[in-house]
Amino acid sequence: MQSITTVVFDLDGVVYRGHTLLPGARKTIAWLRKQGRRVFFLTNNSTLTRTEYVRRLEEFGIPCKKADVYSSAYACALYLRENGGASPRALVVGEGGLSAELRRVGVDVVRELSGRQVDYVVVGMDRKINYRKLVDAHSAIRQGAKFIASNCDPIYPTEDGVIPGGGTIVAAIQTATQTKPLVIGKPSPYILKILLHKEDIKPKRALLLGDRLDTDVACGRQAGVWTAIVLTGVTAREEIAAAPARLKPHWVMESIGDLPRLITAEGKP
Incomplete structure (x- = not known):
């Protein structure tokens, strides 16, 4: 994981659930930025604009710019x-x-x-x-x-x-x-590929961290990036064990708070 320079986070079930920030989210994102790694947010939730997502993240104490947010609503607009x-x-x-x-x-x-x-x-x-x-x-x-x-x-x-x-x-x-x-949204790699191209990010230097196998992992694998799943959303560990190879993440972690430890660990999956 040390070669990863960019982390793309899903939001619902990863960074927060509804109006509740998940443990370790703020600290992990701040740690990544302090390390010089880039952070983006990629959500299938189409109910808010990117500006509204920026406002929500900032209310949680997570600094964010509009350019950091990619949503399925924005992807539909681009399409x-x-x-x-x-x-x-x-x-x-x-x-x-x-x-x-x-x-x-x-x-x-x-x-x-x-x-x-x-x-x-x-x-x-x-x-x-x-x-x-x-x-x-x-x-x-x-x-x-x-x-x-x-x-x-x-x-x-x-x-x-x-x-x-x-x-x-x-x-x-x-x-x-x-x-x-x-x-248009995940599992289609459409918006993730736009993000990678626009930000000049090599797929093998990026990690997509989500909570769903059939959207987040499927999208990440099709786009050629590393993938990880947290257990704070809708996926249970038993589902991961039973998933076909195309939906298996490279890493599994209890929550977003485990990411710094995994990134600093030696070796690749």
């Missing part, structure tokens, strides 16, 4: 900017963070169809989901709109336990339309 043509229109089933990131790159965001045609249906976590939103998404996709998912996470960790994630909404729309979405 539509690159592939959507001039002023694409998107029906958004999601929360404010997703809509705001899309609007920042010129996407015409609508929250209900009302007889309008849209080019895309973009779906993320939506804690105010209702049947009308499902009907609109179904109608738009049946009429030819492209179906994009910020992520397919089935569950989401909070300080009160796990709750249904944005993937449950994606699954409902997929079932109704019989259409598979293009998934």
Whole structure:
């Protein structure tokens, strides 16, 4: 691990759970920066903007810049900017963070169809989901709109336990339309590869630290970076032992607080 110069952290279940900072997070991130290592944050949670993630981290006492944060909402915005043509229109089933990131790159965001045609249906976590939103998404996709998912996470960790994630909404729309979405967030390596390229980081000098095998580890392995899993999120040690090789992390640790010890240890996995 000593060759690692950049650490990319997932947020929910790794750095914090809901509004509770996880033990060792602040100290570990400060230690990494003091050592001269670069720190970034990569989250599948599309409910907040990158600016709001900066504010949340700073409220926890973790200094952060907007450029340090990569989210699935931001990734969806980059994808539509690159592939959507001039002023694409998107029906958004999601929360404010997703809509705001899309609007920042010129996407015409609508929250209900009302007889309008849209080019895309973009779906993320939506804690105010209702049947009308499902009907609109179904109608738009049946009429030819492209179906994009910020992520397919089935569950989401909070300080009160796990709750249904944005993937449950994606699954409902997929079932109704019989259409598979293009998934932009993890496990797709799309946003991680953008981060590595933009920041000029060699994959074998980077570590992705998350709490999910099917998103964090899968994304990291596809992008060619080192991977580690903490047990403070949604994954149990037994699941790691039973996982196929493509989903096995290079390291497993109880919490983010174990990272400094592992980085200073000799040898590679």
